[in-house]
Amino acid sequence: MKLINAHLLNENFVFSKADIEIDGGRIKQISEKISFAPEETVIDCTGYRIVPGFVDVHIHGCAGTDTMDATRESLQNMAKYLITKGVTSFCPTTMTASKEEIITAVKNVNDCMVNPCEGAAVVGVNMEGPFIAEKRKGAQKADYIIRPDFAFFKDVYDQFEGVIKLVDVAPEEDKDGEFIRQAKELCTVSLAHTTADYALTKQAIDYGVSHITHLYNAMAGFSHREPGVVGAVFEDERVRAEVICDGHHIHPSVLRTTFRILGDRALVVSDSMRAAGLPEGEKYDLGGQGVTVRNGLATLDDGTIAGSVTNLHEEIRNLVKFGIPLEQAIKAATLIPAKAIGLDNEIGSLSVGKKADLVMLDENLEIVAVYHE
Structure with missing residues (x-):
């Protein structure tokens, strides 16, 4: 052709x-x-x-199904929906749950990589939780939060070698950086759902953190006296950061500043849950917790933001509307996430020899x- x-x-x-x-x-x-x-x-x-096909490395669910459903039918449904939004590759993302539930979900992703679904390609797992801080759990369920456990992580990784592309950790829960230093040899380690301050974030980056999960969300804010995670990320070229560009998670002004500072270190993710693509006002589920969607915002009953109901195509259009150059917005939703999971030699840009994932x-x-x- x-x-x-x-x-x-x-x-x-x-x-x-x-x-x-x-x-x-x-x-x-x-x-x-x-x-x-x-x-x-x-x-x-x-x-x-x-333009290149979009790559979503942080997505829990959409179109009524979720990664933690742990069924082929659910991932197939997600893949079929995402391809209509220009997403040609995605990482189904787990949540804080029991060890058994996480293993079952990862196995299902592995099965769908061995025997591909129709639609967007399943390219690996983003393991968000259970190694997070309870004080910054966001919409994650506190009952299953545990301290970083490399033995458990390594067991899951070895069962399905190469499937886990990202793993999240709150560095204050990782004594002496033991988990980070070992896990970085297997996949990308991301700082997430954390109370970490600037100094601890810098230390975690020294240990091997190279990715930040949904920058600004589930972490302390940036200020002139306590720069926190955001300040450390702004100045450290060793780390990339996810941004959710639905206009709810991050103010457009802050997005403009973030893209100016981070440049090619900013990557767009949806962090969407099963309500994405479905009617608002109904009750949905995220990790065993009830979620309601109103005016494009998904929240738990207590008002906590619970993922998003957006998609990468919508976010690219938002970014252009907010003043980000189209080329930069697309790169942040294609090549940069592909680099984050080590697949930029296959996907993420239009280059001879790469997969022909294209969006018109x-x-x-x-x-x-x-x-x-």
């Missing part, structure tokens, strides 16, 4: 006019002009932008078509 006359976002994340040839689900050629025979499948993309956008940034094999 050949796409011609495209306004293509190239591997340097600059738009340019180009043709692209796809063969066997891979990008075979990108050129200013590609020749083709009359019998070949050729799509004229005049007037449209072609019109002038209003509406999705016209998604290509993913």
Whole structure:
């Protein structure tokens, strides 16, 4: 298949006019002009932008199903929904639950990687919880919070080698950084749901933390006398940070500042739960807790924000509306998350040899078509 006359976002994340040839689900050629025979499948993309497929590395659920359902049907449902939103790869994300429930959920993700679902590709697990701080648990269930337990984590990792791409930890619960230092050898370690101050965050980064889960949320705020996690992240080039760009979790002004400071260290995630894509006002579930959605905001009964009901396509459009350049917004939802899980050699940008995960956008940034094999 050949796409011609495209306004293509190239591997340097600059738009340019180009043709692209796809063969066997891979990008075979990108050129200013590609020749083709009359019998070949050729799509004229005049007037449209072609960008990489979006990569969501932090998503609990959507369209009525959740990672912790631990069934193939649930992940299949998520995959089918996400592909319609331009998401071509995602990491189903677990929650703080019993060890048995976490293992069952990870096994299910592994099974869906071995025997792929239809729709967006399942590319690994984001293990959010149970190694978090109760004081900053957010919408996680306190009953199952435990201290960082490397033996348990290693057992799960070894059972399904390579499936866990991210694991979260509150560094104040990790004595001498023992968990971080060992886990970093297996996957990306993320600081999350924490009471850590600036000094402890810097120490955790020294130990091996290279990722921050939903920056600003479930952690202390940034101030001029106590910069906290945010201040440490701003100045330390060794760490990337997730941002939820639904307009509820982070004010647009703060998003603009964050993208200016972090640049290519900011990555967009949805952190969505099962209510994403469904009607508001009804009662939903997140980790065994009731959630209500009103005016685009999902909350527990006590008012705690409970994930989101957004998706990466919607967030990219929000960022552009908030004043972030389109190229930067797309890069933050494609290549940067792909790097965070070590898959940037396969997905995340339009480059010869990579998977041909493409999204076609019109002038209003509406999705016209998604290509993913």
